[in-house]
Amino acid sequence: MHSFRAIPFAVLSFLTTVYGQTFTDCNPLNSTCPPNQALGVANYTIDFTQNTMSDKVWNVTARPINYGDDGAEFTIAEKGQSPTVQSNFFLFFGQVEIIMKPASGQGIVSSMVLQSQDLDEVDWEFIGGNNSYVETNFFSKGNQTDYGNAIWYPIDAPQDSFHNYTLDWSPEKLDWIVNGNIIRTLTYKDAANGLKFPQTPCDVRLGIWAGGDPSQPQGTIDWAGGKTDYDKAPFTMAVKSVRVSDASRGTQYVYGDNTGSYQSIKVLNDTKPLHLDGNNSPSSSQTMSQKWSGLPQTTKYIIIGVVCGVVGLAVIIFGFCCFRQRRAGKHEKLLEDAKYEKMQGEVMAHRMDMNRMRSEHKMMGASSVEHFSPMSPMMGNAGAQYPFPSQASPMIPGRSPNPNGYSNGYAYGGGRGYQKY
Known part of the structure; x- marks a missing residue:
């Protein structure tokens, strides 16, 4: 997404007055200041269509703020009004998400600002x-002469509909996000190697003001788009909801020295946490990347360790199951092979029995042929029933088989009488 920087340097020279909502009660770079009240929870969400701001959580620094169907309404109805709220809690890195619709109107400025006591600002x-x-x-330590820090980005009709504007802030980088899409990233290294990087606990400020008011310097009026015509009032910025995620889990933040470095900030847990007026729940518009970035580093390490442990355990269980399954498969194969071999043996034995029975049957058939001579067609019933002795010669017609030489047409019946043939 391309940026837009068409702001003349002459105009920028007057922009120190534009940020009239930026101020500090005590600058820890110059003196010892009271501890900052920490948010103290992972996610704080308040829906202004359902809830109003509690004085314990939000400090209304300029009124009026009304509530309607669109949520919290910051309205300029007449000259001199600049409705603004400031959170009573600080976050030390994390995320701030605001669902809002800025006000229309020439010279009217709608803003969401993170600011620390030493005037780090986003x-x-x-x-x-x-x-x-x-x-x-962004600014660091109140140095608002870094005019090149401002970059303009195209947005699709922000005054006509609600959009999700999120800041994702960590010690390494700062992302500006619109509807889940990162439009700008500032790294710690790119900000003069951290010297110009916002890095101290910040509160949250929401507000609307007339940059085009005739009392403002001309440079501010030009930056705001021209003089404000109050005859066209009211001008309303609507905020539907706010979600804040604190990367730390303390109840107080204390500056350890006057360097303004994030390494010098001490996270304390000596007091009770702030009693919040919304719901301590994550926003449905968070992406997984945003949820992950909002977690403290210790929690990230714990999650990574748990995930790695679960993955490692799953790999071990999977390997063990594969090993057992392989052993079980080998055992089943051995059993099946034994069954197969047994069946093969039984089949072979059956075949051998069948072959033996066939052989015996053939032998019995051969034996019956050897002991009984075939019946001659010349023989009568006697010949069929009484075979000749094995040494007898076959009967020849016209000759007597007996040694006495009878040839009267009768054959000797082997001691059983004569029989005519």
């Missing part, structure tokens, strides 16, 4: 006369 700024762009900006 901004979303919307110009009422420009319904196509949003300004992203």
Whole structure:
């Protein structure tokens, strides 16, 4: 997404007055200041269509703020109004998500700002006369002469509908995100190797003001898009909901020295946490990447360790199951092979028995042929029933088989009488 930087340097020279909502009660770079009240929970969400701001959580620094169907309404109805709220809690890295619709109107500025006591600052700024762009900006330690920090990005009609504007802030980088899409990233290294990187506990500020008010310097009026015409009031910025995720889990943040470095911040747990007025639940508009970035480093390490442990255990269980299954498969194969071999043996034995029976049957058939001579057609019933002795010669017609030489047409019946043939 391309940025837009069409702001003349002459105009930028007056922008120190634009950020009238930025101030500090005590600068820890110059003195010892009271501890900052920490948010103390992973996610704090408040829906302004269902809840109003509690004085314990939000400090209304300029009124009025009303509530309607669109949520919290920051309205300029007449000259001199600049409705603004500031959280009573601080976050030390994390995420801030706001569902909002900025106000229209020439010279009207809608903003969401993170600011620390030593004046580290991160901004979303919307110009009422420009319904196509949003300004992203940051400052470090109150140095508002870094005019090149501001970059404008195109947005699809922000004044006509609600969009999700999120800041994802860590010690390594800062992301400006619109509807889940990162439009800008500032790394710690790119910000003068951390010297210009916002890195100290910040509160959350929401507000609307007339940058085009005739009392403002001309440079501010030009930056705001021109003079404000109060005859066209009211001008309303609507905030539907806010979600804040604190990367730390302390109840207080204390500056350990005057360096303003994030390494010097001490996280304490000596007091009770802040009693919140919303729901301590994650936003449904968070991406997985945003949820992960919002977790403290220790929690990330624990999650990574648990996930690695679960994956490792799963691999071990899987390997063990594969090993057992392989052994079981081998055992089943051996059993099946034994069954197969047994069946093969039984089949072979059956075949051998069948072959033996066939052989015996053939032998019995051969034996019957050897002991009984075939019946001669010349023989009568006697010949069929009484075979000749094995040494007898076959009977020849006209000759007597007996040694006495009878040839009267009768044959000797082997001691059983004569029989005519």
